[in-house]
Amino acid sequence: MYRYDQFDARLVAERVAQFRGQVARRLAGTLTEDEFKPLRLQNGVYLQLHAYMLRIAIPYGQLSPAQLRRLAEIARDYDRGFGHFTTRQNIQFNWVALKDIPDVLAKLAEVEMHAVQTSGNCIRNTTTDHFAGAAQDELLDPRAWCEIIRQWSTFHPEFAFLPRKFKIAVTAAEHDRAAIRVHDVGLHIRQKDGVTGFEVWVGGGQGRTPVIATLVNPFVPEAQILDYLEAIMRVYNRFGRRDNKYKARIKILVTELGEAEYIRQVEAEFAAQRDAEKINLPKAEVDRIHAYFAPPALAAKSESSKLFEAAKVADPAFARWTRTNLHPHKVAGYTSVTVSLKPLGVAPGDATDSQMEVVAGLSEKYGYGDIRVSHAQNLILPHIALDDVPDVYKALDAAGLGAANESRITDMIVCPGLDFCNLANARSIPVALEVQKVFADPAYEEDIGKLHINVSGCINACGHHHVGHIGILGVDKKGEEFYQILLGGRADEKAALGEIVGPGLKAEDVPGAIHRVVEFYRAQRTSPAEKFIDTLERLGHQPFQDALYAAG
């Protein structure tokens, strides 16, 4: 578990007290907005289109039932009865009043949560595979490394004022579910000759200038990784562009220097570190932190479950859900359950207070008290016995959380867009909901198979439109919303950027256009086993583009 030690507790308590004073001065008018803005941003408070928004960190997307219950309480008492889970594995409350935020932060501190490092030009929350510690295909549990990075970077004096925000992601599975190649630094845990180490990718990112990360070092042994990261951060701190906000991310530095020169500089910085200043992370320390993440004591089970099999036969809807929303667990007789926050007609990633309480309860009763937030804006119960899956499904379905659509076309990543966001050019939620309607029939959706649609309301790309198999980007043309469609992006180990295929569409034309593209795929695929993205890569974008613009 994330160790929130006494040191953290005191710091966070001091932060809350300090912010309470700042808010009081702001409300009295003695602090101007210009003075207050940097202070509120350091505490996760944004001013959006209609209200303040509070962003709360969920380190590596992991929550306890007590924490999720507390978030439910905050949603009920201070928001409008719901919260919004984001692709950064955080939660945002869209309606909290500034005057209440110090109280909310104090309540969060009671369950060891805070909003530190959710904004500002620092190293943000390190994200990872949402199945970490459970996934059959992982080498080891990557959360320990997220925690080591968190401890190293939190309040690190050298890195509190970077040229720009900095995001790190870690994976330990061959299939990358943490989108490491579109992060400032992506770490892929590897083993070589019995030594654990990291493949280091630098300079990926989305936003207005999307870039796929560069492989900077294929193997940095674990003892040296923090020193290597320090070298990366130092080169960035020194040469990253502070003169232009749009050129300040590390991806621009890597692109401007060129891959070879950038790598040379990092290696030179790393080589120049004096022994005395090296961290040289001791093995005992790594082991100590790994011990926090010891797997739960799962009761022994046999490989298959009669209860589970019988329930599938009895209920086709349950059977369909098991085909989409379960992920193989490393322990026999267990599975990881994805709780879809993408039922039809609901803003993707939103959960009500009572839904949060249902998930917290299921986690306590069946799930060893472990809950995750995925970057696809869903919740995960990572350790559920197959025997219990039918009961878990029944409870989820009764709470409106039984959608069988994990990684399917209606499981979209969608940013808040112009319904909430002050930077938006266009709405993204209503367009996503209209597209969902086309694919509302679960049998049709299952036949289409895995397909990621990602939607952003402006070029900042919070909705990951660059790496959706189909991306939708909202733009504003003279006061009217238009949507550009991108094809061919992906965020996994074969990361690629989508390509804008042509002129923007009006909102009402988007669902039909997507439908034509999907139908074209179904007609062209060699078999239902060939996924949308594979057919697209096999045939190239042109025929899909033709289908997209075919008169509807």
Next chain:
Amino acid sequence: MTSVRPKLKPETPKAVTGWSTATGRSLWLAVDGSWTEDASRLGVFAGDEAEARLAASLKQEGIVTDPYFMEVTADGRITGRESLRETMRAQPVLAYGGAA
């Protein structure tokens, strides 16, 4: 602030808008000098009067945050380059399930 603030000519009709410092809700300045959350009650100003109203608003830090001019028609309807965004600000917004 982050959004684009179009330069408006002195004679262009405009409203003064910003956010409630306490709650963050969108506010518009009414003719009587009070702040309202109801955009249909916004006051339309122009010329020196508009400048004076904005200058006074900028001094009300504890009440209104980041006040600025927004373009409206003479009868107070939202118009101009930022009209999409301003229309969204003036509307009731999505609650859970997409309802307003």
